[in-house]
Every structure is written in structure tokens, then in C-alpha cells.
Amino acid sequence: MDTPTEALHRVFGYDSFRAGQQEIIDHVVGGGDALVLMPTGGGKSLCYQIPALVRPGVGVVISPLIALMQDQVDALRALGVRAGFLNSTQDFGERQLVEAEFLAGELDLLYLAPERLRVEATMRLLAKGDISVFAIDEAHCVSQWGHDFRPDYLALSELHERWPEVPRIALTATATPDTHAEISSRLGLDQARHFVASFDRPNIHYRITSKSEPKRQLLEFLRTEHPDESGIVYCLSRSSVDKIAEFLVDNGIAAVPYHAGLDARTRAAHQSRFLREDGLIVVATIAFGMGIDKPDVRFVAHLDLPKSVEGYYQETGRAGRDGLPATAWMAYGLQDVVQHRRMAMEGDDAHRRRQVLHLDAMLALCETVSCRRVMLLDYFGQKGSEPCGNCDTCQAAPESWDGTVPAQKVLSTVYRLARERRQKFGVGQVVDILLGKKTAKVLQHGHDTLTVFGVGADLGNAEWHGVVRQLLAQGLLAVEPDHGALVLTDDSAAVLRGQREVRLRRDTLRPARAKVAASPKTRAAAAELPAEAAPVFERLRAWRAGVAKEQGVPAYVIFHDATLREIASRAPSTLAELGTVNGVGENKLAKYGEQVLETLADAEG
Structure with missing residues (x-):
């Protein structure tokens, strides 16, 4: 042995x-x-x-x-x-x-x-x-x-x-x-x-941005940072998966849907394509991804809020398994919080308590003004980590502001609707009242006569939605599970009485990163390869693609990119030299060694 x-x-x-x-x-x-x-x-x-x-x-x-x-x-x-x-x-x-x-x-x-x-x-x-x-x-x-x-x-x-x-x-x-x-x-x-072991994945850049036009935001993210690269886009519902996949295809990006509503043959075909093709994107529910060994997934994007930090960490961990730079990107907004708050109130008491704890931790990660990686590692019991320098909050520290007065305006509106009118409404009506909008619904219910009508003209519609989102995240507002109406919580009173300060994160709707000239994968490969080795590496990749297609297996089953890069850099001329390269075991040396040496010789000639 x-x-x-x-x-x-x-x-x-x-x-x-x-x-x-x-x-x-x-x-x-x-x-x-x-x-x-x-x-x-x-x-x-x-x-x-x-x-x-x-x-x-x-x-x-x-x-x-x-x-x-x-x-x-x-x-x-x-x-x-x-x-x-x-x-x-x-x-x-x-x-x-x-x-x-x-x-x-x-x-x-x-x-x-x-x-x-x-x-x-x-x-x-x-x-x-x-x-x-x-x-x-x-x-x-x-x-x-x-x-x-x-x-x-x-x-x-x-x-x-x-x-x-x-x-x-x-x-x-x-x-x-x-x-x-x-x-x-x-x-x-x-x-x-x-x-x-440490839960840290230092090669992953974590970024969470405010959701405004999620389709446009996703498209910009893919085109500027990960063109023609493999990745996964997660959505909460099957219908969203289908719509986003269709949207990407309509915009010239290779994408396929994956969810439990598709028949087993279609799911298997889409998974097989993802494992075997370069540059394909899978748009999926959480039904997809566990155990995926594809090493060159360059990004994982979320267009809906995950239910828990555990789920988020596992899903984002499918990016960058090869150790090269990868991105975990999420667009997150008010409706995500409303929907998850409602879902968290379903089931028995024990289930509700656990769901609320999961959601609170996920919301804290989204709303933090400190290092996201430190929060992630702390959640998994890895205390005392230093700021990573490779997340959005480290690279562009978000501004926090005293949101006590805006919070009081929101809470007061919810209170007056309930106290004076015996009514409960959702976010849209509350914001319309604050902005002083005389919509048909506002006039129908006489909400233009409330003392809070128009007191929020100092902020815009998007800003008020951000305030409500963060109040929900902090537990200062709640959502009724049946109708989605806003209601006060036990902690609301201290804010209304001026006994508690409310700090809010100032939203930025633009990505934290500027447009990049080359993808992370391209930059990493270029950094590790001498100039003369780059075309050799591409020849080896082309050879590998042909062998993988012939055998009907993913390309990484033949050799990982890291192994091909080392071969291209070292340019071995004998089987013995090739056998010293990381990732070339006895069986692969016997099976592919001569072909690799021939490919290297052709590249030199």
C-alpha cells in the first residue's frame, strides 16, 4: 500500500x-x-x-x-x-x-x-x-x-x-x-x-449593492467585469429564473435556466453544458450548485436576498474554486426585506424564531458599514479577523448618517394610520403620504389630511424606500405576513420618544468598482504567465477542449487551468519533466503525456 x-x-x-x-x-x-x-x-x-x-x-x-x-x-x-x-x-x-x-x-x-x-x-x-x-x-x-x-x-x-x-x-x-x-x-x-479550517476565501470579492433596476445592474456587471466567463445567477422564484435567463440571451449573453419546474432531462442537459462549456451562465434557484466542482466559475450573482448567511456563503463559495479572483455580487432592495419578513412569520413558533434569526443575520451582513468578510467569518465562529481589503465596504467605506428624524417620520406615519384611521398599509402608501403625493389612493382614504402628509419632502422616493428597508432590517418596523402591511414593533416606541438614535447606511446605487479593462481571470492568468507562455497556454487549452469534447467530460477533468499554466511556463520536453508538474499524476501522464509534449512542440515550431 x-x-x-x-x-x-x-x-x-x-x-x-x-x-x-x-x-x-x-x-x-x-x-x-x-x-x-x-x-x-x-x-x-x-x-x-x-x-x-x-x-x-x-x-x-x-x-x-x-x-x-x-x-x-x-x-x-x-x-x-x-x-x-x-x-x-x-x-x-x-x-x-x-x-x-x-x-x-x-x-x-x-x-x-x-x-x-x-x-x-x-x-x-x-x-x-x-x-x-x-x-x-x-x-x-x-x-x-x-x-x-x-x-x-x-x-x-x-x-x-x-x-x-x-x-x-x-x-x-x-x-x-x-x-x-x-x-x-x-x-x-x-x-x-x-x-x-479557516472559512476564509480570500480570492472572492464580496459586493452588495442597492437594487434599482436589477436587470440593468446585472447586465452592466457581466459586461464590465465578467464578459464571456462562466458564472451562476441566483433568483428566488422559478419565474424570475426564466425571465432573467431570457433577458441575458436577448442581450447576447449565453445563459440557461435551472429550477425544479424544468423536466429532469432539461435540467441535466443545462447542468452538463455548464460543466463542459466555457463562458456559459446558469440562472438558477438554490436547486442548483451543491457539489459543483467546476473550478473556473468566475462569479456568483444574487438578484434576490438569500434566506440565510449559510445559504449565501455556500452559494458564493461556488465561485473561484481554482483560487483565482472571483466575485460574489448581490443586488438587494426593500422588496427583498418585505418578502423575507413575511416568509419568516410562517410555520410554528420554533420555526419562526429560527427563520427570524437567519434573516436578521443576513440583513446585518447586507447593511453593515464594516468589513463584510469579518462579519461572515464571525458568523461561522471565526472571531477576531482583520478587515480584508477585498470587499466593497473595505474598498469604498460607506457613509453612515443620523437617520433618527426620518425614522421617526416613517414610524409616526404608520402609527397615525393605525391609531387615527384604524388602517394598515404597505410601503408604497406610507412613502406617498410622506412625500405629499395626492394619488387616487391617498385621496380616497383622506390621507392628505394626516398631520404627517408631506413632511418627508426633504428626501426622494428611493431614499425613503431605503429608510424603510433599513428600519425593517433593524427590527424597528415589521411586516404583517398576510397582507404585507407595515406595523410597529416593541422597539419602535423608543425611537418615537427620541430615546434611541437610528444610524442608517447611505445607499449608493452605482457599483463600488470602476469599469475594468480585463476580467479577473484574464488579469490573473496574465500576471502568472510570462509573455512568451501565454500563446502556449491557449494552445494547451484548445487541445484540452478537443480531448474533453471527444471524451464527453468537463475540460477540468483532463487538467485544471493551473496545471496548464505551469506546463506552459516550464515547457517540459520529456515525460519525466512533465511528470513533475503539479496535477500530472501517473495515469494522466501515461494517457495524455505524449499529446501534451506534441502540443508544446507545435507551439514552438
């Missing part, structure tokens, strides 16, 4: 582990249980793949990512790893073949969907084989109060009861201290070693 370091070099083509990986791997190889919290792109997969290759038997990976299992297995097979999967997408013959390989010891890794473990036949199959390690991927799915709960994960504690001698490793990129504790308890990992 290889040592972990030998397996890393022979199979994956790397000489050393990333920070934290070796300690985790050595612990699991030695038979210990582990709970691993590590950010997306931090190298979690190696933490169970290496033990599966080093320990005798088959590594069994429990993963909810049915739609991606084929791609995961294809990527491993390209490395020479004997991998297979069992899930509901296979017919009887395909499952029978994989089961036979497992029983014959002809697999290194077997991927299973969690619901397969509820089938007794699967448990009997596993009992007949030799298992090296159980890996529970996306372990946050066991948390009932988390953002992505999967009921089938609750049964995974049975693995330890049936196979107490087999080490288990549970992994996730998204867990607050509370979710961390819940994973540990529900999976019976209280006695396991817990490894918590």
Missing part, C-alpha cells in the same frame, strides 16, 4: 498537501473518526479519497449529489482511481455491475445516495464487502434547522452501529457553531476529532 504522500503524488500529481489536510488524513488512515469543516475549494475530497486509497477495502461515500455522481466518478477514473456509484438514475444492469465490482474488491471508492441506505438490500451488500472508510459528504444536510436539511441523513448514525470498526469522516463547508454541534450529535461524532 502507498503512504498518503505517495498516493497524493502518484494519483493526483501533487508533492505536498494543503494546510490541514495531512493531519486529517493521517488520523482517518489510523482508524479515527473525524468531523471536518473546511471551505469550498479547500480540498475536502482528498481527506476521504486518500484514506480510501491507502486503507484496505472500499471507501463508501454518502453524498446527496445524485446528478453529479457520474461526473465525480468520471473525474476519479481519469486519475486511475477505480470508482463507481449506486443511485436511482441507473437501471438494474448498471447497478448489478457496480455491486459485482464492489464485492470483488475491484473498487477504491463507491458513491451512494443517502436514501440507498434505507434499502435493506444495500445494507446487506455493504455487509458482504470490505469497507475502508465511510465518508459523509455535505454533512450539514443532517441539521434539521440548517439551510439544506435532508431527512435521509438522520439515518446515517446507523453506520457506526453496524460497522463500529470502520472509521467515519463527515465533511461540510457550511456550518455555524450550532450546526457544527448538531452534526456531531446526530451523527454520533462527539468522540471524533473535530478539524475546523
